[in-house]
Amino acid sequence: MFEHVSQLPADEPVELLIAREDAELAVSLQPRAGCRALVEVLADDARIARSDGRVIQLSLGLASGMSDDALAASFAHELAHLILEHRRRLSAAGVSKGLFGEFGANRRRNRAAETEADRLSVHLLANAGLDPAIAPRFWRSEEGRRVDAGIFRSAIYPSPTDRAELMEKEIAEYLPQGRGPSWPAHLLALRDSAF
Numbered sequence: 033m034f035e036h037v038s039q040l041p042a043d044e045p046v047e048l049l050i051a052r053e054d055a056e057l058a059v060s061l062q063p064r065a066g067c068r069a070l071v072e073v074l075a076d077d078a079r080i081a082r083s084d085g086r087v088i089q090l091s092l093g094l095a096s097g098m099s100d101d102a103l104a105a106s107f108a109h110e111l112a113h114l115i116l117e118h119r120r121r122l123s124a125a126g127v128s129k130g131l132f133g134e135f136g137a138n139r140r141r142n143r144a145a146e147t148e149a150d151r152l153s154v155h156l157l158a159n160a161g162l163d164p165a166i167a168p169r170f171w172r173s174e175e176g177r178r179v180d181a182g183i184f185r186s187a188i189y190p191s192p193t194d195r196a197e198l199m200e201k202e203i204a205e206y207l208p209q210g211r212g213p214s215w216p217a218h219l220l221a222l223r224d225s226a227f
């Protein structure tokens with residue numbers, strides 16, 4: 033079902049035929065312009081935050097211990113991976129995440145993707161009506177350090193301080209008012225570049 037819907041044209045109505053006991057109901061839904069992602073909260077205690085190019089998954093074990101700001105910053109980061117088409121671009125470059133992703137050229141490319149996602153994430157926060165500074169603030173906080181020391185501690189990520197600095201620079205340069213709307217063409221253009 034989700035697979036099918038995700039293949040439909042983004043700007044055309046979705047026609048549904050709903051079967052109810054003894055009646056059928058035809059419904060036409062006009063999709064709102066936006067970026068398509070399916071968000072799943074995994075009902076387990078694992079500490080997972082990931083996206084595969086279509087689905088963003090966050091485990092309850094991780095989400096339930098996070099502040100609202102931390103959750104918003106995490107979703108913005110995962111959504112940025114989808115928007116920047118990192119799965120497609122990394123696969124095209126022959127990069128697999130996981131063990132081999134942490135070495136050599138793979139590590140460099142994976143880290144480049146993480147950096148792009150961090151930069152775009154502050155624009156997404158601003159466009160959602162939030163203060164983009166919550167993301168760097170999160171990475172500088174106790175909570176950010178704790179999260180970094182857990183699931184995120186992988187060689188493909190810059191240090192929490194480096195991530196915070198990168199986001200603060202992005203905000204200072206492109207979001208000096210600290211709010212949206214923002215159209216980060218300089219980052220969106222990266223979708224056409226190879227890793």
Ligand SMILES: [Zn+2]
Nearest residue numbers: 109113146149
């Ligand atoms: Zn990431």
